[in-house]
Amino acid sequence: MSTFIKDYIERETISRRNFLFASAAGLTTAAMPGVFGAGMARAATDPALAWSYRDRASAYWNAIVSGGEAFTESIGKTKEDMTSLINEGSSEKSLADIKAFLAKNNGACAIACDANDSPNARPVAEAVQAAGGYVSTIWNKTDDAHPWDFGDNWVSHMTWSDEKPAEETARILFEAMGGKGGVVHLGGIAANNPAIERLNGLKNALKDYPDIELLDAQPADWDTTKAAELMASFLTKYGDKITGVHCANDNIAYGVMEALKAEGIEGMPIVAYDGNPEAVQMVMDGQLLATVFTNPHWGGGVTLALAYHAAIGTFKPSEEPNEHREFYGPTILVTAKDAADFKAKYLDNVPTYDWKDFWGPSNGQIVYK
Structure with missing residues (x-):
């Protein structure tokens, strides 16, 4: 028997033994990340994608989700590869859906989220951190909750200076x-x-x-x-x-x-x-x-892009400055004198965005009063 085949059989025997030990102890693959080696590595490089939001009935949220879908397609996937977690305006459903999505995918997730109301952002971030996933949020969080308090797992928060x-x-x-x-x-x-x-x-x-x-x-x-x-x-x-x-x-x-x-x-x-x-x-x-x-198409796309690229290791959120963890999105005032030009530029032909330009159109770090 060649040394190569002998070494291979020994490795497989050890892996099988570890799997049986883990099963007997009631452990999952999430609890023993080294059990499956390459399998776990594949999961880390291909996280499940989701957008958690109120509903798609309004033009605003439709644009948000369309941005998320555009990003998903930009990495060679289909729109259907992004799961919509529709909370219907319920913070309780928002949190429950995110927890279920994390459990289904063993934490290998990149999630974009509007927490629905401000107090819900913290438990969402805690759930994602506990599962080892990654989340980027928009609009709603309390002033005392910050992404950098959650290591890399709460990637970023974007709101608009309204x-x-x-x-x-x-x-x-x-x-x-x-x-x-x-x-x-x-x-x-x-x-x-x-x-x-x-x-x-x-x-x-x-x-x-x-x-x-x-x-x-x-x-x-x-x-x-x-x-x-x-x-x-x-x-x-x-x-x-x-x-x-x-x-x-x-x-x-x-x-x-x-x-x-x-x-x-x-x-x-x-x-x-x-x-x-x-x-x-x-x-x-x-x-x-x-x-x-507020350019919801860009906001929806870049929020999911940030979570995804953090999940696959393109960048490490905890090594970024605070202005890359909490920042304002862009705003444009539209009045009668410029509405036609605005419509032609942003609505009739949606711009194509570089989804790796995470902070290009952003508007500076969030300021607390």
Whole structure:
């Protein structure tokens, strides 16, 4: 018998013995990473991909997920190779789905995630770290939770600096109102960072407009139907006192318009946020004064790209500076004067992105007040 064959048989015998010992002890391959050697290495170089998000009903989230799919295709896979973990606005479901995905794939996962509300980001990161996976998050986390506190497993967090853009839309609204009158604000989910920042932006602008009164500000949970119901209640309560509407996102603006149309009200000044194709067209048509684009296609793609490349070892998150672990995404104010050019550049032909340029379009490190 040749030495090569003898050595091979001995190695296989040892591997088989280790497997039996592990089985007898109730250990899994995740608990004994050295058992299968090359098999485990293959898993590490080909992590399962997932995007955890609310739903795909809105144009915004559809763009986010489309970005994730574009990245997935860029590494030679199909769209179907990216699993959608749809939480339907439930933080509990978000966490449960992520845990199940981690368990199914023995932790060999690269996950992009919006935690749905801020407190959920920490347990998501803890679950991913415990399983040995990798996650990059967007939008929602508490100020005291940071990726660098979780080693390499919480790769990055991206949010958008919404306060200033929301202040800019408010100023556009107030000027259209002639600097006086009453405004109502319809917001997102109360615990969401963007909902808080967009309301703060409105309040900042109000400081320079003493003749404008904030009549009311209530959450509409980013939802068109809830926004229509809330706006109808505002109209019942405040009537003609309302002379302008500040919306936390485009979906909310659509609901506001439905409520106004039902009451036969035309020409009400309205501003929104997200830069969805329908909203941009409404800006062009004069139905909205302004919206703000956050480039969700790029955001969705690069968030998954960061988790994936950390998982396969392209870069080591813990060796990156903090501004690469927590950073702002890009924002573009869209008004009537530039809406057509914006639509042609970003919506009619979606740009092709280099998914390894992780921080190119980003807008600096997150700043805490």
